[in-house]
Amino acid sequence: MPVKLNSRDADFETRFVEMLSAKREDSADVNDVVAGIIADVRARGDDALCELTAKFDGMDLSADQMRFSPEEIEAEIAKVGAEDRAALALAAERIRAYHARQMPEDVSWTDPDGATLGWRWSAVSAAGLYVPGGQAAYPSSVLMNAIPARVAGVDRLVICVPTPNGVVNPLVLLAAQLAGVEEIYRIGGAQAIAAMAYGTDTIRPVDKITGPGNAYVAAAKRQVFGRVGIDMIAGPSEVLVIAEGDQNPDWLAWDLLAQAEHDADAQSILITTDEALADAVAGAVDRILPGLPRAKIAGASWRDYGTIIITRDLEEAANLSNRVAPEHLELCVEDPQALAPLCRHAGAIFLGAFTPEAVGDYVSGPNHVLPTARSARFSSGLSVLDFMKRTTMAQLTPGALAAIGPAAERLARAEGLQAHGASVAARLAVLNEEVG
Amino acid sequence: MPVKLNSRDADFETRFVEMLSAKREDSADVNDVVAGIIADVRARGDDALCELTAKFDGMDLSADQMRFSPEEIEAEIAKVGAEDRAALALAAERIRAYHARQMPEDVSWTDPDGATLGWRWSAVSAAGLYVPGGQAAYPSSVLMNAIPARVAGVDRLVICVPTPNGVVNPLVLLAAQLAGVEEIYRIGGAQAIAAMAYGTDTIRPVDKITGPGNAYVAAAKRQVFGRVGIDMIAGPSEVLVIAEGDQNPDWLAWDLLAQAEHDADAQSILITTDEALADAVAGAVDRILPGLPRAKIAGASWRDYGTIIITRDLEEAANLSNRVAPEHLELCVEDPQALAPLCRHAGAIFLGAFTPEAVGDYVSGPNHVLPTARSARFSSGLSVLDFMKRTTMAQLTPGALAAIGPAAERLARAEGLQAHGASVAARLAVLNEEVG
Incomplete structure (x- = not known):
């Protein structure tokens, strides 16, 4: 009750x-198993991927069979009926329209001292999307992860999806196509996360990995965090x-x-x-x-x-x-x-x-990838910003450096960082000479 | 060379x-030690904090001595000379002005189907800032962490700073004052992170923890992540x-x-x-x-x-x-x-x-807390957004539900989620009755 x-x-x-x-x-402790898988993929690359896929997914793959060919994708997508196709297309279009409004703007201004300040947004170069296999292969999740990345302007977008015993959900491939993802690998589990983080001969590494998965996938994402960015662990x-x-x-x-x-x-x-x-x-x-x-x-x-x-x-x-x-x-x-x-x-x-x-x-x-377990106190759902990063910009004129540099010099010396202070002082000395 | x-x-x-x-x-493996400290603070609260502070910082504190009193803060700040004070005030003002421009705006619009969509930003309720003790106690870091939190509108802002053998840097307390932080504890290390994440009788828990620290502090931040939000591990x-x-x-x-x-x-x-x-x-x-x-x-x-x-x-x-x-x-x-x-x-x-x-x-x-070790490929420096979170909003009219609901129903059934589909269908059935 x-x-x-x-x-x-x-x-x-x-x-x-x-x-x-x-x-x-129930957080199964799979950290050691996952650490072993990651080390194996780092050391042996594609060979490890093929062996692990045979072991866990019952699939004998050679390295050149890992990636879905365009023909294989088309053949699967052809199985989707018109109504499902229309529903998924409507979803993709609405998700795209919502996320397009999230695109941030670059900002720049010049302050009264003559410092031009601001920031600039840029997309991550390459992102990898994990898609669970079997029953949990939700086409809606493909849209929710891939479309914000596309809107952000990510150059290269990769999907890894396990195909246990060769079975793939055609709607997942259609969702990938609607989101504009063409690089799709039949690889799953912690080995897929390791491959996307560290790269193999066949799968080039990415900079950010998102998407849901089981306990092994979640543990692998935690372990590769730092090497690459990850989304939340749901x-x-x-x-x-x-x-x-x-x-x-x-x-x-x-x-x-x-x-x-x-x-x-x-x-x-x-x-x-x-x-x-x-x-x-x-x-x-x-x-x-x-x-x-x-x-x-x-x-x-x-x-x-x-x-x-x-x-x-x-x-x-x-x-x-x-x-x-x-x-x-x-x-x-x-x-x-x-x-x-x-x-x-x-x-x-x-x-x-x-x-x-x-x-x-x-x-x-709006995105359906959202913070769980009370983490909405401090975090947000997936968005275009998760596939971008902000670079701060500053340009000082000689006058601006003369105005604010002495304070930097003073604080640097108070913190015991003499070279910091001197890097400002050396410039101010030359400016003062020129004025003098 | x-x-x-x-x-x-x-x-x-x-x-x-x-x-x-x-x-x-050189990533010292301190995970087990840190896990023990966190478990101890969770189990014994203030008693554990006092014992660990005696052990690591050579300070005999009772629970009611952990927090700096307003008089103690004023007495320390009085030691700061006028020039250092002016330099720090200039820094605080410039950091505040820059970060004020980062405040995001709420967005809302109604689409042609009648769905009112958008998102809303809100501040984290409580944030904790870790400040290292000893030589690495940088007042500039206090400003760089606390000011964005204040600008974001965080209600409660806490600082934990170890004071080995009772020594505190007066500039750190002045920086806290300039940033508007009054709740400051003489607690450091993994025990401070544990206290801020889980709370004790004296230190109420926060929702987000930021700030630099040694290997123990970094490991503790990783371990409490999920319970609270953290900034990057620098x-x-x-x-x-x-x-x-x-x-x-x-x-x-x-x-x-x-x-x-x-x-x-x-x-x-x-x-x-x-x-x-x-x-x-x-x-x-x-x-x-x-x-x-x-x-x-x-x-x-x-x-x-x-x-x-x-x-x-x-x-x-x-x-x-x-x-x-x-x-x-x-x-x-x-x-x-x-x-x-x-x-x-x-x-x-x-x-x-x-x-x-x-x-x-x-x-x-601009903030000096920035992504290191190649992580600028996928992450950004600290900003006002790190102390806020975004809630997505959606409100459908009956007409909007009639327009887009059937696609949701279809996709839910394709994913095998019958109750999802029925939650839409039940509403559409009543709407159709009313129309009929």
């Missing part, structure tokens, strides 16, 4: 903190729904179950001011659940982590939501625009009854 | 790659200077030595089209070095990692610089504005002969 709390209860704070600190992820997904009493309980039940069906470790939380609605939603979940194809997964999630909280008012609901800092936050209330400013920590906010979280997973436009 | 390379030489590529891949950091510092023949060799020598004096692992690289200038700079370094207070450190850095490269032209110099992706890049050339666009990967660019890197360490305005 899901937990049901009421903020008026004496033990509420204790039980809320208990819910907050429940550890949802934990189990979560949704928090704040609802007023007049909402449709079936809709809310579907939203909670949509989150729960992802993963037995996913979490669905309903906060409402109306106890009758809470009971109606709980009843609807119980009615709907058994009929779901993924009833076992969704049922485990709802039983172990499902939570319903009754609050005095919406402000209290927002405050509790801020302590959860949910990945997804639905505001199913009469005036969501008034409630949103109170909700400070969330990866994505879905406003109003007609914005179910599921549209955000696919077609609304 | 520093390495001297010429891009016309047959073995140039081999030797350049050798230089690029030289490992400059490696040894580096500068790359691109110079034309007419530049002042003494100025360039000072710039190379300013980098070298930081750390025996620091790296200074000169790339020039003019062999005579290269020799003149090398000579100037040899002449200046012995007289430096930090001659031993600077000498070791220049001997082990110093590099001079002669290239055919400036374009080749820029291409080589991009492969280094230096933390600091000086363009000591006639037309630095023309060369800068060719330099794609660098943490900060200093344009022209009157912009020595040292002014950027203190007073020019």
Whole structure:
């Protein structure tokens, strides 16, 4: 049974903190295995990739078979029906339009002292996108990772996707094509991350690696971090729904179950001011659940982590939501625009009854790669900025150096860094001579 | 002796790659020690902090002595002379002015389908700044970390700084005051990072931790990452200077030595089209070095990692610089504005002969916390954005859901996520009824 709390209860704070600190992820310690795989790929390159792919994916590949040929890609894509194709194209176009607005601008100005200052954005040269194989091969994730990279202007974009026993999801290849990615390798697991970070004869290294994966992939990303950039390490997904009493309980039940069906470790939380609605939603979940194809997964999630909280008012609901800092936050209330400013920590906010979280997973436009496990307190979803970096710029005139250089010299000497100070002083001396 | 390379030489590529891949950091494996310290602070809180501070910093503190009182801060700050105070105030003001321009704007628009989309930036609630003790206690670093957090709007800002044997640098406290930080603890090392990440009775936890530190501090930051956000893990510092023949060799020598004096692992690289200038700079370094207070450190850095490269032209110099992706890049050339666009990967660019890197360490305005060890390929210096996060927003009208919902439903079913699809379908069914 899901937990049901009421903020008026004496033990509420204790039980809320208990819910907050429940550890949802069983973090298998695979670090040593992964370190071995990375070392092997670094030492033996393609040979290691072929052996590991035979071992883990049951695929006998030679190095020149790792990459999908254009013909192989076309043949797979041809299997996709017209309706799926149209839906994926709509999603790609909307994701592209949203992310295009994230492109940052370069800035430059000259201050009264004569210092021209600013910064400049530039794209990462090469990025690698990991795509899980098997059931978790989500074409929507390909779009959500590859399109921001393309919009950012990344020169070279690579996909690694395992094809266990040769099976690939045609929709994944179509998503890659829609996003403009042509360099796709049948390699998965920690070995794919190692190959993209360090390079082999066949797979040239990249500068940044993003994308979801299992515990091995996550551990490999952590281990190559520093050599390359990585996106976040995602934990189990979560949704928090704040609802007023007049909402449709079936809709809310579907939203909670949509989150729960992802993963037995996913979490669905309903906060409402109306106890009758809470009971109606709980009843609807119980009615709907058994009929779901993924009833076992969704049922485990709802039983172990499902939570319903009754609050005095919406402000209290927002405050509790801020302590959860949910990945997804639905505001199913009469005036969501008034409630949103109170909700400070969330990866994505879905406003109003007609914005179910599921549209955000696919077609609304914002990214679905979002901070989990309370990390929305300090981090953001994937964006164009993750595939760019900012270089700061400064140019001083002799006059500007004369104005602010002496302060730099003084601070350098206070920090015991004489050469720092002298690099300024040597220039000022020549300037003073010229003036003198 | 520093390495001297010429891009016309047959073995140039081999030797350049050798230089690029030289490992400059001796990464002591302190992970187990640090894991023990973190576990101890989590388990025993303030008691552990007091014991560890006695052990590592030779300071007997009770829990209520950890925090500097306002009177203690004022008494230390009173020791700072007027000129140092003025220099630090100038630096603070210029850093504030630069970072104020980084404040991002919220964006919102409504697309033709009726979806109102956008994103909203908000500050992290609480941030902790680590400041090393002893000789490496740089007041400039306090400004560079604390001011962006203040500009971002962080509610609560904490500093932890070890005070070995009770010694504190008054300039560090003045820098904290100038940046508006009043919550300062005499705690250092991995125990300070653990306290800020997990909280104790005395030190409430924060959401983000930034700031430099030794191997223990760096390892602790890596280990608490996920629980809190962290900034980059900085490696040894580096500068790359691109110079034309007419530049002042003494100025360039000072710039190379300013980098070298930081750390025996620091790296200074000169790339020039003019062999005579290269020799003149090398000579100037040899002449200046012995007289430096930090001659031993600077000498070791220049001997082990110093590099001079002669290239055919400036374009080749820029291409080589991009492969280094230096933390600091000086363009000591006639037309630095023309060369800068060719330099794609660098943490900060200093344009022209009157912009020595040292002014950027203190007073020019841009942040001096910058990506090292080639990570400028994929990451940026510290900024206001590091203390903020972006929440994406979406609100669909019934019409918008009718327009794009069916594509979401189709993709959800293609990914085997039935409840996702049904959460959209349930709403569309009611809309269709209402229309019908």
